Amino acid sequence: MPNDRPPSTAERAAAALREQERAKRRRQFLIVGGVVAVLLLIGGLTAFAIGRGDSTGKAVDASGTPANTDGYSVVVGDADAPLTMKFYEDPQCPICQQFEAAVGEQVQTAIADGKVQVAYHIVSFLDDASKNEYSSRAANALYVVADAAGPDVFAKYHSLLYENQPAEGTAGPDDDQLIAWAVEAGADEDAVRPGIAGKVYAQFVTNATDQMSKDGVNGTPGVFIDGEMQPDPGTAVNAVLQAIQ
């Protein structure tokens, strides 16, 4: 409706109030936008940093892939053996040590008798439980020995490492000690020293650890007998001994 009279005091006041309200809403909108932007920035940077820190899945070329491995495992024993097993193990894992103490000798005998073929999936996620990253250094060393000296020497080295496993929370054996045991198992020092000291299979070990979780294994030792996952380590010990007796 047309209205020619000048705005009354009240109308001017109402207009001023509306303008004030608009300004307030604008200000609040900017504040909310600013806060959201800051939070998104913090979140984005954090997610980016986490992603960058995780090298999982980065491709390894031929020099980063040890010989004598199948997938992410070292296969020990006769290919024609009637029984196959898969052990997922972290060198620093105490339950793996107990598992190996309970079945290791019998398994090695069964391997020698051609009764069973075992794929050792060496993984590493327990560096936090070591003062000098023993878990990943030992895992790397195991693959170095497999690469340089083959599955049988690897099997002996693997037994030696579990016999000498450092306690969690301590500093584990240094690289020189890892090399000395490799030589004791039957490897040539010149062939293993560069790989152990240079941790050449670090990325391979990281990828092996990721593959373990993709294989449905949530902890070590993860034990499969003829493709069947054992529900827990205690059951695994009995089942392994039963299967090879």
Next chain:
Amino acid sequence: MKGGVQEWFGTLARLLVGGVWLVAGAIKVPNGAESVRAVRAYRILPEAIVPTVGHVLPAVEIVVGLALIVGVLTRVMAIVSALLFVAFIIGISSAWSRGLQIDCGCFGGGGFDADATAKYPWEIARDVGLLLLSLWLVWKPRTRFALDSLLFRRPTPAPERSDHAERPTTVHG
């Protein structure tokens, strides 16, 4: 509860829930691979998004934690917090019902846990408690010592003046 007491209770809820989120997120930052494996261990999400969730979830936890601790966008953040707790409660219950024995990975870690079945009820109870505190903050987002009250100051002097201005206009109408 009286208004003042409610606002103090809200502050306590903010600090507790926010603190839990911040710690839970920060612990996972140095070990993204572990976080990814912990997510995967639930065997709920498709593999295509598992690594992304493993990397982004800790960042979301940190953002929600920081926001709740300083008290900014409290209601929105409390909604996000509540939704996350609902998701975690579903995840843990699902793992439990399927007989999976996994560490919840709530504060880093994750993976096989022989005592998992004994821990599930406690983990769920903890998350339900934190969910209730989050819902309280959705309902009563005004709390003491919150950045929100500085940024969005209420009450402003404006309403008092508007009373004077409005009365004459209604007379004209």
